[in-house]
Amino acid sequence: MSGIKKVLAVTAAAVAVVLGTAPVAEAHGFSSTVYADLTSPAREHVRAQLGLEYDLLVVSAADAGKDDPLFKDGTAAFDSGDSTQQAAALTRHADSVISYATERFTVTADGQACTAKRDGDFTMEQREGVPYVVLVLDFQCPQAAAHEIRSGLFPEAEGYVKGTKTIVTYHLDLKTGSSALDDQHPVLSTQQSTGQRFWEFFRLGAEHLLTGLDHILFLLALIAGSRRLREIVLAATTFTIAHSVTFVLAALGLVHVTASFVEPVIALSIAVVAGWHLWRLWRRGRTATDIEVNSRSHLGLDRAGWTRLGVVFCFGLVHGLGFAGALGIDEAWSWQLLWSLLVFNIGIEVVQLSLIGLTFPLLALLRHRAPIAALWVTGTIAAGVSAAGLFWFVQRVTGM
Structure with missing residues (x-):
């Protein structure tokens, strides 16, 4: 396991150096x-x-x-x-x-x-x-x-x-x-x-998640840290419920939180969720086989699993505020507006489920056939995502 620790440490340091010397750019800076x-x-x-x-x-x-x-x-x-x-x-x-x-x-x-x-x-x-x-x-x-x-x-x-x-x-x-x-x-x-308006909002929601690099990295961190289909389904569902609640409330003008708080916390959530997976690898200190056997010995979630879901739920609430801020609608309640918000959210969910459907089976297959390689891959992903989240957090707090 010492070799894996070294790989994770070196990867995190390398990614941090690359991010630190790269030009300053916002996560949503492509459009x-x-x-x-x-x-x-x-x-x-x-x-x-x-x-x-x-x-x-x-x-x-x-x-x-x-x-x-x-x-x-x-x-x-x-x-x-x-x-x-x-x-x-x-x-x-x-x-x-x-x-x-x-x-x-x-x-x-x-x-x-x-x-x-x-x-x-x-x-x-x-x-x-x-x-x-x-x-x-x-x-x-x-x-x-x-x-x-x-x-x-x-x-x-x-x-x-x-x-x-x-x-x-x-x-x-x-x-x-x-x-x-x-x-x-x-x-x-x-x-x-009505059909034209709703299609535009569905497309807008799908495109927002695809072009929102911070939200994609958060989802990637969830996927990398989930060993079983049950775990990623629970994590994705928890995230969806949480961000849907605050997204609708904020877009309807019932909840207001400043972007100066929301954006740094979104960046921090990326680092924390990705770092959680790194911490679990570091803490266990066992071979890939030991980890695989241990994960199969529990049918439900242990205390750490429930804690992780709680963290995902809390950060999902903040991501919902970010989605609402990106949509830019702050109006009083109306059925027409509510349906537009729901269609926007459906667009987000379709892309989210598609990303999970494409990436998680590949990781599951890799874990089954090459457990050690899977640890390297997920550890590298988590290290890179965590470093990116920390970089954006510092950038957004300091206003660089």
């Missing part, structure tokens, strides 16, 4: 999310409140690149971490910012373009630990029975992100709804069908 809330406060007017990632808005709206005054002022304010300075930098270059936003986010009324102007000052907020600009636009529209919303903000062609989702909620044309726009589906009509 961006825009949040848009549209209402009609007066006849022939549409009010759009946009939530835009601050750093992306600065670099995208800077026409002259790094030599643009907006880029220089905006990046300096971003590096300062001061929200007041960030809002002030945007105000000094408001024309460039508004021009960029209104060219790529448009509203039409029965096919006729609405004219947009800024309504109020720039303000700042935090979403999933990332600074966001809140920009309110007033669209003056011809009188119409239906509106179309088009979003082309932060496209992949600009080269800053791989893709952008625009989460739209609207109260227009005597209708209330929500939808998700992207490069393949850039337009929303207030006359969209």
